[in-house]
Amino acid sequence: MPIDCLAGLNARQQEAVRHHQGPLLVVAGAGSGKTRVITHRVASLIQEGVRPDRILAITFTNKAAGEMQERIEGLLGLKTPWITTFHSAGLRIMKLEQSRLGFEHPFTILDEDDQRRMLRRVVKEMELNPKDHDPRAVGSQISRWKNRLLTPDKVPAQDEYDTFLKIYYRYTELTQIECVVDFDDLLLRPVLMFEEDEELRQQYQERFPFVLIDEYQDTNEAQYRLVRLLGGHGNVCATGDPDQAIYGWRGADIHNILNFEKDFPGCTTVLLEQNYRSTQTILRAAQAVVEHNTQRKDKTIFSEKESGDPITLITVDDQDDEAMAVAAACQRLHDKDGRSYSDIAVFYRTNHQGRAIEEWLNRRGLPYRIVGATRFYDRAEVKDLLAYARLLINPRDQVSFERAVNTPRRGVGDRTLDIIRDMALDEECAIPDIFLDDSLLDRVAVGRASKPLRGLAHTWRRLHALDRADAARCLRAILDITGLEDYHLQDDPEKGQERLWNLGEVISAAEQFVATHADGGLAAYLDHVSLITAVDNRRGGEDEAVSLMTLHASKGLEYPVVFITACEQGVLPLVRHGATPDYEEERRLMYVGITRAQERLFLSRSVTRSQFGQTKRNPPSMFLAEIPDECIQHYDRSTIRSARGDIEDFREGPSYPIDSLARQLLDDAWSPEPMHERPAPPASSAPPQTAVDPETLRAQGLLTTGSALKAALRSKGSAQGLAASRSAKAAATADSAPIVLPGDPFQPGDMVVHQLYGPGHVRELQGPSNDRRIRIDFDDGTSREMFLHFVGDKLKRL
Structure with a gap:
């Protein structure tokens, strides 16, 4: 029985569904019913007599593809075989055209671990230094080349990647010989086939006379080329929103959607501007922010819902107060307002910012889930640091030893580890004690094992001598001695900065612990962490829970109540060391976060924020100044400085009215506990x-x-x-008078450069000569304190 594919759609949505011939661009604002339009358009094509297997509909995730498939099946009672993801479509094309790929046998797909093993084999075969050619780093660079459609012979000459390119050549040869492909080949190979074989390209254009691409703003170069090749007939429908283009850091190019009308002449453009999710106040704020961007398609989102509650801006002294306020508000929204915890979401710019929020939710006994990431204390780099710390307290902790022994990589093999374990049993001692006893060490550190074991012994002896009375200082020293920061930065260049931030957050957490507990020692802090993680694990399966996630992970989701935290310049928008800030993409990220909220939106900021135990004063985010005054009410608990005064540095106009509703929610957070x-x-x-x-x-x-x-x-x-x-x-937070001791290698005011953190200037030196610390203000806006005797050659005077 035929269905009415236009039923329940507004006029703009109906226009998009009725459009069957020629290129179509659907610019779909947040919450405007985009998925509904796509599925109804596919259903409409099928009702007009188009065979389901002649429609190619591509999206980015299996979840999105599955949802489209379910909706179409619900409408028509049949499946559409080519509703799929980019990579799945590429794989199916490669399977159909396997004879053209030159493989002697059916190919298989390498996962990430398989790819790294193959790259490790290539590095060994080429007799290259594995420390300088880590498989993660090489694999990331090869992936970037492939996503730009650069085969080894097309990569431009770059001295810094000369050996990486040689590895790429050999890796490509091996994949052909061994009949394997990696994930990026699933796009690269079909594009190359279609570019080189016009007849094949025409066959697929005839096979799929209707091509639909969802989230077009997120396409990279390889995906864009595949669409252009398959859509050469011009019958292409692209849906997306330039205002939600937030993946430029992984290769997505916003110009693909901005230039769609040029790429496909005669294009019809439909704007979906009516939002069915949020109140008008929330949408007005989001629109005001994103309108400051220049790279966008002009549209104005609106809602027929009531204006709703004003947005609440919460200002506090530091990130611990911020987390305390968020947790208190979540509890009051549940206990007093009858909200389900699953109605509430808390967003942050980077994963490490979730640590304090997790801890305060735990303190109040509130259930929560981490969306799209690992709980803070379960992250690999955090567990690596804490493994060393636990070994200092309990040298017989074999689990921690096995984690620490080759992190960073030292080349201590399984056979050597077995010998060490047996020796510890025979001598009735802890494994680390072997590295403190020269006679025991001499018995095991022989042959090829000598160098890595003696290096480990040197590290362990320095660790063993640390004072454990102050957890934060001890953990900072562990990082300096072990080189964990360098290791994680180099081990995975794409995630290295995030891992450094997470390590810094451990130091900040320990600093806070030391400041608020009678026993601030390392053992007490580790007990504190164990209690937190035990509570985390018990609550992990609860359905009714507050959702914690990064702003990137929030895309496509919606919640009645949303908190966006750390609305501070340098954090949101994020400014990374050594990189030019992309304020337009950061603004789009803010827009995405705001438009996840259905009914209530809270924005929070702290006047100071700490990392690696160092406190930095952050001005309010530039995006706060872009929100109309009348959309915001203020809840100010800062005591360091008037936050309203800070904000007025960014805006002209009246100060915010006091938010009495927020006061009811949050005042009890500051009751002494x-x-x-x-x-x-x-x-x-x-x-x-x-x-x-x-x-x-x-x-x-x-x-x-x-x-x-x-x-x-x-x-x-x-x-x-x-x-x-x-x-x-x-x-x-105030500056103190500099004190210089005889023999200090640096003086206040010196211009310096650090191997990890870049250029900066020395603010001050502190402490006695045998425990001297240097504080440096870096050009990226951070301030860090380091032990002079651990700095070594990482720090140089300019």
Whole structure:
């Protein structure tokens, strides 16, 4: 029985569904019913007599393809065989045309691990240094070349990639010999076949007279070329939204959708502007932000819903207060407003920012799930650092030893490890103790195992000598001694910066722990982390839970209540060291986040934010100034400086009205809790202490930010302690007078360059000569403190 494919659609949606011949561009604003339009258009084509197997509909994920398939099957009761992803379509074409690929046998597909093993084999065969030619780094570069359709003979000469190119040549030869392809070949090979064989190209254009491409703004060069080749007949429908193009960092090119009308002359363009998801206030804010971009298709999203509640801007002192406020609001929304926890989502720009939020949700006993990522303390780089820390506390922790022994890679093989384990059993000692005893070490560090084991012994002896009384300083020293930062930066260049941030977040968490607990030692901190992860694991399967995710992971999702955290310049928009900020893409990311909210939107920022134990003052995000004043109400709990004053640096116009509803949600977050206080000294100890002036101690080079908080929290009485801690935070951000000791290799004001963090200038040196620390303000806006005796040749004077 025929169905009405236009039923329930608005006028613009109907126009797109009725358009059957010629190129069509559907610019679909957020929440405008794009998927509904695509599926109804396919159904309409089939009802007009087009065979289902002659329609090629391509999207980016299996989930999206499956949803389209289900909707069409629900409408017509039949399946459309070529609703698929780009890579699945490429694979099917390659299987159909296998005889053209030159393989002697049916080909198989290499997964990432298989590809790395093959690249490792090539590096060994070519007698190259494996440290300089890590399979992850080489594989990432080869992938970039393939996605730009560059076979080895087409790669332009680049000295820095000379050996990578040689590896690419040999790797390509081996894949042909061994009849294997990698994931990127699933696009590269079909494109090359169609470009080289006009007859084959025409066959597929006749086979698929109707081509539909979803999320066209996310296509890279290889995907774009495949569409142009298959859609040479011009009967191509592309749907997407330039305002939601957020994957430029992985090769997507927004110009593909912006130039669609030029690529396909005679194109009809339909704008889907009515939003069915969000209130008008939320949409007005999103529109105001994205209109500052120049690379976009002009459209104005609107809703027929009521204006709804104003957007709430929360301003606090630091990221711990921010997480505390978000957790408190989630609990009140559930307990007082009757919201399900699954109605609530919390977004952040980068994964490491989720750590503090996870901890505060745990403290309040609230269920949560991580969407599209791993829980903070389960991330590999975090577990690597904590494995070394656990070994310092418990040398018999064999699980931690086996994780640490070859991280970074040292070349200690399984056979050598078996010998070490047997020796530890025979000598009735912990495995790390072997590396402290020269006589035991001499017995096992022989032959090829000598160099890696003696290197490990040198590292372990330095670690073993560390003072463990301050968890943050100890963890910072572990990073310096082991070289974990360098390792993770080089091991996977694409994810290296994110991993460095996660390691820095561990230091910040430890700094916060030291500042707020009577015992701030390494053992106590590890116990604290174990309790957090145990609670995480117990809550992992709950259905009703707050959703935590990055802004990138939020695309395509929607929630009644959304929090966007860290709305600060340098964080959102993100500014990476050594890279030119792409403010337009960052603005599109903000737009995506805002338009996920259906009913209530909270934006939060902290006046200061810490990383690697270093505190940085961030101005408010430039995007806050782009939101109309009348859309925002303010909840300001900052004590360091008036946040309204900060924001007015970015905007002209009235200050924000006070958000009374947010006050009801959040005021109880600042009620003193026992876990925030440092307990009073026992009666037998020294006389009761009053609050210590942290600025005096800092001027003497004896007090770090964490120490300032500890001094404040030692003050008698919870209310006074809380107030003093606020004052300490403010004081700890001020500059102190520089102190130079004889023999200091650097002086305040020196221009320097660091191997990892780039150029900067020395702000100050602190501490006694045997424990000297240097603080550097880097050009990327970060400030870092390092131990001088661990810096080595990583830091040089300019």
